[in-house]
Amino acid sequence: MTATDSNEASGEGQTVTREELDSVVIRFAGDSGDGMQLTGSQFGATSALMGNDLSTFPDYPAEIRAPAGTTYGVSGFQVHFASKDVRTPGDAPDVLVAMNPAALMVNLPQLKPHGVLVINTDAFTKANLKKAGYEANPLEDHSLDAYRLLAVDITKRTLEAVRPHGLSSKNGARCKNVWTLGLLYWLFDRDPAPTTQWLETKFKKKPDIAEANKAALRAGHIFAENTALPNGIHPYTVPKAELPKGTYRSIDGNTAAAYGVVMGAKLAGLPVMYGSYPITPASALLHHLAKLKHMDVTTFQAEDEIAAVCSAIGASFGGALGVTGTSGPGLALKTEAVGLAIGAELPLVIVDVQRGGPSTGLPTKTEQSDLLFAIYGRNGDAPLPVLAAATPGDCFHMAVEAVRIATQFMTPVILLTDGYLANGAEPWKIPDLDAYEPFPVTFQTETENFQPFAHDPETGIRRWVKAGTPGLMYRTGGLEKADGPGNISYDPDNHQAMTTMRADKIARVADSIPEAVIEQGEATGELVYVGWGSTHGAITQAVGQLLGEGHSVSHIHLRYMNPLPKGLERLLRGFKQVVVPEMNNGMLDKVLRAEFLIDAKGVNKVKGLPFQIHELVEDAYQRLGVNHEHSNVIAMGAE
Amino acid sequence: MTATDSNEASGEGQTVTREELDSVVIRFAGDSGDGMQLTGSQFGATSALMGNDLSTFPDYPAEIRAPAGTTYGVSGFQVHFASKDVRTPGDAPDVLVAMNPAALMVNLPQLKPHGVLVINTDAFTKANLKKAGYEANPLEDHSLDAYRLLAVDITKRTLEAVRPHGLSSKNGARCKNVWTLGLLYWLFDRDPAPTTQWLETKFKKKPDIAEANKAALRAGHIFAENTALPNGIHPYTVPKAELPKGTYRSIDGNTAAAYGVVMGAKLAGLPVMYGSYPITPASALLHHLAKLKHMDVTTFQAEDEIAAVCSAIGASFGGALGVTGTSGPGLALKTEAVGLAIGAELPLVIVDVQRGGPSTGLPTKTEQSDLLFAIYGRNGDAPLPVLAAATPGDCFHMAVEAVRIATQFMTPVILLTDGYLANGAEPWKIPDLDAYEPFPVTFQTETENFQPFAHDPETGIRRWVKAGTPGLMYRTGGLEKADGPGNISYDPDNHQAMTTMRADKIARVADSIPEAVIEQGEATGELVYVGWGSTHGAITQAVGQLLGEGHSVSHIHLRYMNPLPKGLERLLRGFKQVVVPEMNNGMLDKVLRAEFLIDAKGVNKVKGLPFQIHELVEDAYQRLGVNHEHSNVIAMGAE
Amino acid sequence: MNATIPANALKKKDFASDQDVRWCPGCGDYAILSGVQKAMAEVGAPPHQVAIVSGIGCSSRFPYYMGTYGFHSIHGRAPAIATGVKLANPELHVWVITGDGDGFSIGGNHMLHVLRRNVDLNIILFNNEIYGLTKGQYSPTTEIGHVTPSSPYGSIDQPVIPARFALGAGAGFVARGYDVAKELSALFVEAHAHQGASFVEVLQNCVVFNDGIFEEVANKKTGSDHHIWVKNGEPMIFGKAQDKGIRVSPKTGHLEVVALGDGITEDDLCRHDETNVERAWDLAHMEGGLTAFGVLYRVPGVAYDAAVRQQLADVKAQKGNLTMEELLRQGHTWDV
Amino acid sequence: MNATIPANALKKKDFASDQDVRWCPGCGDYAILSGVQKAMAEVGAPPHQVAIVSGIGCSSRFPYYMGTYGFHSIHGRAPAIATGVKLANPELHVWVITGDGDGFSIGGNHMLHVLRRNVDLNIILFNNEIYGLTKGQYSPTTEIGHVTPSSPYGSIDQPVIPARFALGAGAGFVARGYDVAKELSALFVEAHAHQGASFVEVLQNCVVFNDGIFEEVANKKTGSDHHIWVKNGEPMIFGKAQDKGIRVSPKTGHLEVVALGDGITEDDLCRHDETNVERAWDLAHMEGGLTAFGVLYRVPGVAYDAAVRQQLADVKAQKGNLTMEELLRQGHTWDV
Numbered sequence A, B: 001m002t003a004t005d006s007n008e009a010s011g012e013g014q015t016v017t018r019e020e021l022d023s024v025v026i027r028f029a030g031d032s033g034d035g036m037q038l039t040g041s042q043f044g045a046t047s048a049l050m051g052n053d054l055s056t057f058p059d060y061p062a063e064i065r066a067p068a069g070t071t072y073g074v075s076g077f078q079v080h081f082a083s084k085d086v087r088t089p090g091d092a093p094d095v096l097v098a099m100n101p102a103a104l105m106v107n108l109p110q111l112k113p114h115g116v117l118v119i120n121t122d123a124f125t126k127a128n129l130k131k132a133g134y135e136a137n138p139l140e141d142h143s144l145d146a147y148r149l150l151a152v153d154i155t156k157r158t159l160e161a162v163r164p165h166g167l168s169s170k171n172g173a174r175c176k177n178v179w180t181l182g183l184l185y186w187l188f189d190r191d192p193a194p195t196t197q198w199l200e201t202k203f204k205k206k207p208d209i210a211e212a213n214k215a216a217l218r219a220g221h222i223f224a225e226n227t228a229l230p231n232g233i234h235p236y237t238v239p240k241a242e243l244p245k246g247t248y249r250s251i252d253g254n255t256a257a258a259y260g261v262v263m264g265a266k267l268a269g270l271p272v273m274y275g276s277y278p279i280t281p282a283s284a285l286l287h288h289l290a291k292l293k294h295m296d297v298t299t300f301q302a303e304d305e306i307a308a309v310c311s312a313i314g315a316s317f318g319g320a321l322g323v324t325g326t327s328g329p330g331l332a333l334k335t336e337a338v339g340l341a342i343g344a345e346l347p348l349v350i351v352d353v354q355r356g357g358p359s360t361g362l363p364t365k366t367e368q369s370d371l372l373f374a375i376y377g378r379n380g381d382a383p384l385p386v387l388a389a390a391t392p393g394d395c396f397h398m399a400v401e402a403v404r405i406a407t408q409f410m411t412p413v414i415l416l417t418d419g420y421l422a423n424g425a426e427p428w429k430i431p432d433l434d435a436y437e438p439f440p441v442t443f444q445t446e447t448e449n450f451q452p453f454a455h456d457p458e459t460g461i462r463r464w465v466k467a468g469t470p471g472l473m474y475r476t477g478g479l480e481k482a483d484g485p486g487n488i489s490y491d492p493d494n495h496q497a498m499t500t501m502r503a504d505k506i507a508r509v510a511d512s513i514p515e516a517v518i519e520q521g522e523a524t525g526e527l528v529y530v531g532w533g534s535t536h537g538a539i540t541q542a543v544g545q546l547l548g549e550g551h552s553v554s555h556i557h558l559r560y561m562n563p564l565p566k567g568l569e570r571l572l573r574g575f576k577q578v579v580v581p582e583m584n585n586g587m588l589d590k591v592l593r594a595e596f597l598i599d600a601k602g603v604n605k606v607k608g609l610p611f612q613i614h615e616l617v618e619d620a621y622q623r624l625g626v627n628h629e630h631s632n633v634i635a636m637g638a639e
Numbered sequence C, D: 001m002n003a004t005i006p007a008n009a010l011k012k013k014d015f016a017s018d019q020d021v022r023w024c025p026g027c028g029d030y031a032i033l034s035g036v037q038k039a040m041a042e043v044g045a046p047p048h049q050v051a052i053v054s055g056i057g058c059s060s061r062f063p064y065y066m067g068t069y070g071f072h073s074i075h076g077r078a079p080a081i082a083t084g085v086k087l088a089n090p091e092l093h094v095w096v097i098t099g100d101g102d103g104f105s106i107g108g109n110h111m112l113h114v115l116r117r118n119v120d121l122n123i124i125l126f127n128n129e130i131y132g133l134t135k136g137q138y139s140p141t142t143e144i145g146h147v148t149p150s151s152p153y154g155s156i157d158q159p160v161i162p163a164r165f166a167l168g169a170g171a172g173f174v175a176r177g178y179d180v181a182k183e184l185s186a187l188f189v190e191a192h193a194h195q196g197a198s199f200v201e202v203l204q205n206c207v208v209f210n211d212g213i214f215e216e217v218a219n220k221k222t223g224s225d226h227h228i229w230v231k232n233g234e235p236m237i238f239g240k241a242q243d244k245g246i247r248v249s250p251k252t253g254h255l256e257v258v259a260l261g262d263g264i265t266e267d268d269l270c271r272h273d274e275t276n277v278e279r280a281w282d283l284a285h286m287e288g289g290l291t292a293f294g295v296l297y298r299v300p301g302v303a304y305d306a307a308v309r310q311q312l313a314d315v316k317a318q319k320g321n322l323t324m325e326e327l328l329r330q331g332h333t334w335d336v
């Protein structure tokens, strides 16, 4: 948290002096059953409503509810809120809320020096300490002395607060996350009203639970207000950020991608048929779309990913927009069918929400390791466009783009997002929808001289025929087709021509996408970071910092991975060093090297976690030969 | 056919003057039902027995028996036999046997100028001519005048010959391919005895058919002997080739790969469990292995490719050598499970017999378009070794290598072959099996301090544990595993370490394979062709010719595609131009460019057909700036 | 929806494409093709309202020969693709053509799921008990002991019985015919009429790789003694001389073949009840070399696609249309 | 092969691994785990001769908790992997653990094929009628109308009935139990004893996403009125007061629930015959809220893996061993 100024703020009826901070990172951590995801997202939503810029990062185990008290069962949620531009959930938390010893064990190493530590003492039992791997109770052995400790028996306080509402003590204790939220709301000057409302809606059918939670929220708030805070902890406030004018909402990547698909379909004038099979972290795409039956969206929960993609291909054959979404292992199963869509020249949108691999890997962790698979992962010469969203909100726009390219170029398109984008939320300025140029699909209806696989000589694109159209009955499939009539053809020259046509068509997508640009920094210089996907935030903040320090660093961010945008080579050649930060073991660097024969290097992090800003800053220091000790301005003082 | 000398040869009792040729290319072409595959392979087998070097190329439609008389139903088989080194089935045939108008229509364009044309006149009916797309009968309109035509009513002659054996005229007419074979045997001085024997074995249970065929063979032979041959056609002979001493057999790539797997398993001391699902052109791997139940080979015809690869993985878990074979669409289905084998660090051999793509593509045609899919085609960072066989016989050796690497490095390995290698046959010197160094697997049995995922600190390889071993019970799977104990681990640093370990392990395979070498030409120079897989023959012959003409051209052939062999970069840097001929739209060139930042260029042919020698020679002329007209020595004179 | 046009306006040939049929001469597929074309002409669905989806196999080349919409897709996936076609365009009559390999080997899962979901598809399984297109390996319906290139010492896999599988999967319409049966096109007409998934197994002769395996059952001379065509409500009589029948065994409660006469009369025979799933189970696999043809099982039900459309309509009716603007502004928003 | 070691030498805890069990507190999976461990101790298979293969799902985490060999593989593919394990190492007792999603959604095809081939695997389907691990979407066994994240307006897919599917697939052993049943481990012992594929469906409570759906059937108080445990050869009586039973309806020939008394005695009831597939069909899905537990169906048969081994032995016996050298020199060779 970065202190700026002190000001006066008024708590409930009482005047409080609040220290003004321009940025705070809080991590909520507890058992899977402790409701940390809810707590964190409520804190985020409230902060967004209060005008902060923010970024959030949920980090939870693959088990639904791992056994209580274990380190692998710890569920975390980090919120970074600020009065300035925020692009990442923050490197190290300023505040750690640890609901039990395991949460402390796992998360303390990341807490900033002298950071604020909120602890539920009730959970620090012998058994829990042992489960977490503590030999001694850290609350007693002074090992936490370096932090600003706020140790409260949260369970007890919560039970006191909810007692009037007649909950069992088991149910009552469940409200302790909300009590804690109340405490932090007071501490950081958040308005509890939106959460109160949210509780009322959520527990509409269980009014006693709603009331108990509301009481807990109030009680936590009041507790903070009335308690002498330990040394070094003051009430804080984080003023509004200066954001572009507009109406905002909070959005995560899966919601944005789902809505983007619907938006794209509207622009194309098509109904959506979304065929999918649940898989973490992509399932929410299905959940969101399943709710939109009144928006010409049909969802089909298929028996597996193969059936999912096949149903989408069938839908495209039938004249709807076929869409499917999945994550790595599911993409693996779809590869054969994607080849069919390429051969049949049918539109298809595939959203791949990447997660840690190989194989089942780290299902709930983020990674960018499907890039080469997306580009090259099909038998035969089977090119297709690959796009990548950079931020949660960008998923909306890139999904629209995926629909545009799929329908305009009669091709499957893979849109890459990842677990971090999918689950991370940010305040999102609702875009001006009228600014989107429609790209209506005009189906073939002309029966005269009809040839289902006649290709526009300029573009190599065939016209879409909706099965069911009178007079245009045609047959298609996965065998090579005669250019024009589309009948099966084993003719050698035809196969060569069709292969070239398919490759050229995808290459020409580059004509319809924005040229490459420098997002930050000068057009030429010492070092350029070329990012793609969710590394956007970390690179932006790191390059921002480096530029502020006067270094020659620039930032290019790719949203179109295949074909690459025009002008990229020229831009890259403007720099002595081309460096590609990726959450994989080196992929985009390979593509750039092969394409441009430029000695692109990778900065690779394969930990299931997004880059931290300091990691990139330090990488840059090293590449720029900057003395590290000297320049280390990144550890933002807590006081 | 290249004439060398004339000599005297004795036909049945009669002395014939035969022109000596050092190389002849014959293409047999007819309806799918005309038995052209049998005819061609008999001709090849006989020539091999007679000491020629040879190469064959079957080319048939995907339909089992396409309607008679259609051009798309034409089945072809090309034999190239010679008294010198032969590496390809030959560019243009010297002799075309056309059993019907469709066969003529499809194949005539490839026949050499002034080539020999053997035609079955009986099939040149109005209906057949029309089906083939002829407006006039080419036998009558002088359009064949440029060729040396031998037009015979083969059907009639055959029926006469088989009449004594009481076959229906339908069955009798079926012998016309064998009659034709007899004719060609006389013409090219082949010994009919091996075919006679073969007929006897094949039709052991139908002696009347055997006798009829033998009669037809004899009749064709006698006909040729006794007929005044048309102008320009003489009896020929092709002397023995000078081949290295040894025992030879004919082998195609699928047989060689199947036997290589068994050989590898013997060297490893393991039983084979081959799980597969039939797919063209890989099915014969299953057929061959299914016959070897007395060689510790279990075959499992699975319900699909997913079950096939999974059964092989299960077998490896159980301590057998799990092997699976398939072609492109099947490889697509296996990708998810291959990732599992990588994560579980289990040996697995995957043979991919490539065919024309994308999707179902051209199932019976050859292509090399799965290379990038093999290297990159899995979700997550999932590296594995990829090998490629260069010739049919080489499939044996490379399959042994695949087994060696899989078992020694505890990894899945993909061995790439293709339809051309799989079906093409060549005389093969049976290797000295004792020269193969055994690489026996030693399973883990030590229970003390047992850690199933303990990795050798030097090599990063874990020990193979055979499920069923007392005291070593362990659990594995697709989730990320803790380095050492192998329990599920979501730890960020562990994931990074394991990802790096997996990548390094595969990179280290390069230490155990031969260094890159120049196969032909100087170590430095103007132009190097870098080939892989079945382009070996065409590149070898083309470079041989170019070297003969004094050009600065060399040839490197890769059998290890990932990791690349050591020393390759140094070799490549010795040439001004690095050119990669591939039967795909450009793949290995991408790999070389990314790896070495060398401006490798592609010569790409995507026609479902192997390269012809002259195509590469002409490519070289262009790149070398040689005057094309002047140097065109490739059209081998028919006379 | 069954958009039809006046009877007799459409002829069989209106359902033929301009492509040469590329099956082996004598292949049973020709007769099935003819049966489907005849049935389509009879039900009067205009060709542009028909879509035929197939997988891979000899049988799966079928769509090329139909003058309708056709999708020759990938191996085993036709039911899934067909589901998408039907969901996108409910006006279409969607047929699935598949083989014993395509539909029951690689495609078994999709078969299970379209049947249990009851998607309104007409599914024809060409059962030749062999993989034709890949040249004769045994299939999941091949009898034990069969020698093929992949089972040189005889296959040891117990075959699946397609009609029983379909019943186990919860199918609402299960029928069986054979390639050259004159009754075949009538069976397709019934399949077409059924709302929901209709499963029709057709025994089909592969002249090249499995010639004659159904000879006894399908042969003009001997067939009638080895098969029975069941008709709803009618007694189960068969035999060239109509001298045999099927009754419920008083001992076991199951169907058994009996000879008429000797005290057993038509009244003792079982009357076919299409809605009786246990009888269908018995009929699906009779002992003693008898094969039952006809509609073995049929119960009405709600087609999946109809339920999908209903739900779309209900939500729309209940909530009205939602615009994109409204969607994005749902929930908490705030102005800056 | 059933290598056993002296009874009682092995204890339940010998089959536990050192890993913490990571299911939600109260999950039915705990009871099933305990049942399997108990059964294994009872049959006395040493832990190193047991391999447990699973797919993906909450249920599929099972192998981690067993002190045996374990393979937590990929979604839906456990039967195929298990087939390979068994073929490679026939000494192993191979168990397949799967869920209603893993085994019947994505994995339905492999399930079909191991059942029809009759591979000697013991398959336990954890049926909680939901996708647990992915947080509560409806599964192929979920009842129509269920509201889940992926069916916010109620699911419209007709569910599959696992036991009927298994029968349709040709399974030779079909049983059913529920998570907290005391009889459960005995059922696993039976499954273990059966040669060939044994299919055991276990109704399992998911406390988080589908709590209480089997409450009526599995509850200690009410259960006995809503379920029946069938035993071979014994009359089908049930009810807390043993006052209800199942008989063959004289009208329809099918099983029906009747109250004892009022002229109906035990003698009128159906005696369970494990080998009667039609009865098993009826029992698999009884009308009127009754659920049948126990071994519904069991017939002896040749296990696929046994047949494979037999064929390997036969060919070896007949042809002798073939060396590599001999193999390469088979057929035409010539010397240069």
Ligand SMILES: Cc1ncc(C[n+]2csc(CCOP(=O)(O)OP(=O)(O)O)c2C)c(N)n1
Binding pocket: B277, B278, B279, B280, B305, B329, B330, B333, B360, C056, C057, C058, C059, C060, C075, C098, C099, C100, C101, C102, C103, C126, C128, C130, C131, C132, C133, C134, C139
């Ligand atoms: C993914 C994939 N695997 C395998 C094949 C090869 N293949 C094509 S058709 C076929 C079996 C066909 O059998 P069936 O469905 O019975 O059709 P039939 O030819 O007998 O009519 C197989 C294995 C393929 N095309 N794609």
Ligand SMILES: Cc1ncc(C[n+]2csc(CCOP(=O)(O)OP(=O)(O)O)c2C)c(N)n1
Binding pocket: A277, A278, A279, A280, A305, A329, A330, A333, A360, D056, D057, D058, D059, D060, D075, D098, D099, D100, D101, D102, D103, D126, D128, D130, D131, D132, D133, D134, D139
């Ligand atoms: C290829 C693939 N697709 C999807 C998933 C996501 N996934 C994991 S478990 C599961 C369903 C589990 O349901 P079930 O088998 O019933 O197990 P339960 O959790 O209910 O025990 C799904 C869809 C995956 N891991 N892999």
Ligand code: SF4
Binding pocket: B064, B065, C022, C023, C024, C026, C027, C028, C029, C058, C059, C128, C132, C133, C205, C206, C207, C208, C209
């Ligand atoms: S191989 Fe058999 S099934 Fe295929 S077309 Fe020929 S006869 Fe018909």
Ligand code: SF4
Binding pocket: A064, A065, D022, D023, D024, D026, D027, D028, D029, D058, D059, D128, D132, D133, D205, D206, D207, D208, D209
């Ligand atoms: S989510 Fe359900 S099935 Fe999964 S562990 Fe929890 S209670 Fe069990």
Ligand SMILES: [Mg+2]
Binding pocket: C057, C099, C100, C101, C126, C127, C128, C129, C130, C131, C132, C139
């Ligand atoms: Mg078949």
Ligand SMILES: [Mg+2]
Binding pocket: D057, D099, D100, D101, D126, D127, D128, D129, D130, D131, D132, D139
């Ligand atoms: Mg479940």
